[in-house]
Amino acid sequence: MSEMMNVEDLFASKVFTLGKMKERLPKGTYKEVKKVMDQGGDLSKAAAEVVAKAMKDWAVENGATHYTHWFQPLTGITAEKHDAFVTHPDEDGKMIMEFSGKELIKGEPDASSFPSGGLRATFEARGYTTWDITSPAFIKETATGPTLCIPTAFCSYTGEALDKKTPLLRSMEALSKQAIRIVRLFGNTEATKVLPSVGAEQEYFLVDAKKASEREDILFAGRTLFGAPAPKGQEMDDHYFGVIRERVGAFMHDVNIELWKLGVTSKTQHNEAAPAQHEVAPIYESANVAVDHNQLVMETLKRVAGYHGLRCMLHEKPFAGVNGSGKHNNWSITTDNGVNLLEPGQTPNENIQFLLVLACIMKAVDTHADLLRQSAANVGNDLRLGGYEAPPAIISIFLGEQLEDVVYQLVETGKADSLKEGGVLRTGVSTLPDFVKDATDRNRTSPFAFTGNKFEFRSVGSSDSIGSPNTTLNAIVAEAFCEAADRLEAADNFEMAVHDLIKEYMTAHQRIIFNGNGYAPEWVEEAARRGLPNIPSMVESVETLTTAKAIKLFEKFGIFTEAELHSRAEILYETYAKSVNIEALTMIDMANKQIIPSVMRYANLLADTVIKVKEAGADAFVPAENLKAVTAKLTELKKAVDELMNVEKVASGMKQGKEQAFFYREKVVTAMNAVRKPADELEKLVEKDYWPFPTYADLMFEV
Ligand code: ADP
Ligand code: MG
Secondary structure, X not given: OOOOOXXXXXXXXXXXXXXXXXXXXXXXXXXXXXXXXXXOOOXXXXXXXXXXXXXXXXXXXXXXXXXXXXXXXXXXXXEOOEEEOOOOOOOOOOOOOOXXXXXXXXXXXXXXXXXXXXXXOHHHOEEEEEEOOOOOOEEEEEOOEEEEEEEEEEEEXXXXXXXXXXXXXXXXXXXXXXXXXXXXXXXXXXXXXXXXXXXXXXXXXXXEHHHHHOOHHHHHHOOOOOOOOOOOOOOOOOOOOOOOOHHHHHHHHHHHHHHHHOOXXXXXXXXXXXXXXXXXXXXXXXXXXXXXXXXXXXXXXXXXXXXXXXXXXXXXXXXXXXXXXXEEEEEEEEEOOOOEOOOOOOOHHHOHHHHHHHHHHHHHHHHOHHHHHHHOOOOHHHHOOOOOOOOOOEOOEEOOHHHHHHHHHHHHHOOOOOOOOOOEEOOOOOOOOOEEOOOOOOOOOOOEEEOOOOEEEOOOEOOOOOHHHHHHHHHHHHHHHHHHHHHHHHOOOHHHHHHHHHHHHHHHXXXXXXXXXXXXXXXXXXXXXHOOOEOOOHHHHHHHHHOHHHHHHHHHOOOOOHHHHHHHHHHHHHXXXXXXXXXXXXXXXXXXXXXHHHHHHHHHHHHHHHHHHHHOOOOOHHHHHHHHHHHHHHHHHHHHHHHHHHHHHHHHHOOOOHHHHHHHHHHHHHHHHHHHHHHHHHHHHOOHHHOOOOOHHHHHOOO
């Protein structure tokens, strides 16, 4: 067991927090930093120099030799290029570690290899990283040694965003500006800004690293491309919230320590529904910090897994037949004087500001359900959304019984006089207390569920950045707030106008509310009848980014230009095609070099057995039947692999873009499924020693 640890001392020990700045910076400089953080603007050159020196001194005290601008290009992961604090030695050969204000504020990585979707021609491949002062610098401790990481935004020479951070920051400003207009209407004169808070619950799988490394699909695609189901899956529900096994527990313990040092408030951990599946969740914080921290959570899970001989799989669907992994994105909006606009209070039916905010969110989600769906789309999530364990691909809002009732009263009569109560839960045991129930039960099937004082966007994929979903949420809600504020600010009678508006919005957008079972096939029909979009896959979702509606929204609030939206669409098509291509090539390789040869060896054994048993004058029925079954499947497999090789060749020869992506989705994915089927059936027929790589049972039940 580990020695005692003091979590309070450990927490944020590797973060250059506001507290450390206060301690280490001259008063004036600290004030200037704080002002830029709160109100925006640029840090003066002089202040930047002072901050850089203090930051460097702190980093060096903590053993750092290098710094990096840490950014989030459109690859979906983070990027870093390390520079040492080393400078040219003086004539005595002595070197002083240095770090200038300029180096702190601006970096210029060679950006030509990051995806830009045609925004930059290669001859002007300049990209700049700029310090996001609202997200604290930290020290990452890896085998490379401690490195000072400076969270940055990444833009092109001409100012176009090339990352996930810049649009997020823009969307936060837009939301704040519009939300302030709303709270002002209700007499809040104190608040100066409104921030979205985000808490991301992260699901993941843990498997033995050595076994995982024996499978090319896990190495190259991050998921299994072959694999018959193990005799046992998750049907017993004995893993969910089960006792955490020692090896996993030791891993979680170390993950927490690493995360706490980085100032990530890792709080909740438990086993999830599928065997080998787990979850970790931090406490919510400002959206941009939450986005950074979620990247650190993902990195830390992977890194620490390695120390324990484990491999952390963040893929949305690492194993067929059991649950996939998501990332529940809990989102709320709070003023800087502490009012959560999504707090309904005891009597939501009388809370006009809350009802207006709710009406605006209904309008936003209904109007832009397609964009919200897109923001959670990635290659892996195609295998998860719409499956029976994940929210459906159709976006709807779950409000719960009490709020739904309030909405319907408002729609019917313009008033909501009554409130359904939660009532008392009687345990029936005299020594256990009875307690007041929540007015709303949970609905795990809803993609966008109101859970007390926040919305939980559950569609997001486990491996994805939460940058895009939050950018979209902020943007669509900013638009609804803006339209409401335009009307209400101009109204002669605010009381009447706000009532009318709430009724109007709720009536017009009530179709987006669905409290039923999102997994039921009837919901697909019902949603179609309501006219709600059902976008089945990532490639189909891409064009939602460039509709007139989307361009108008994002341009109006300065979040994306039309050119940026087109570039993002291009990148998504490219990413999709490349990812599926890697999967197809991996399948071909595994089938041709591992599965087919192994099965032939096994067939050879069976054939020998048939001959020998016959020669010995005995009944060769069993080996003969097995041989027939195995060779029949082998033929089917070989034909399917040949077909996959053909379509892959056509696909990879096509011009990059929409058409190619759709070809991958329609032809290549179909051909991959056709390869998998006979291979998985063979796995069930072939003697275990002959199967060329670890099976689902080996991977999921032996950690
Ligand atoms: P669940 O039971 O759904 O897992 P939790 O209460 O554990 O719900 O919260 C899940 C996540 O939601 C955590 O990251 C938590 O910090 C976050 N969260 C809680 N309240 C809010 C809020 N008002 N705004 C945003 N996130 C929140
Ligand atoms: Mg939750």
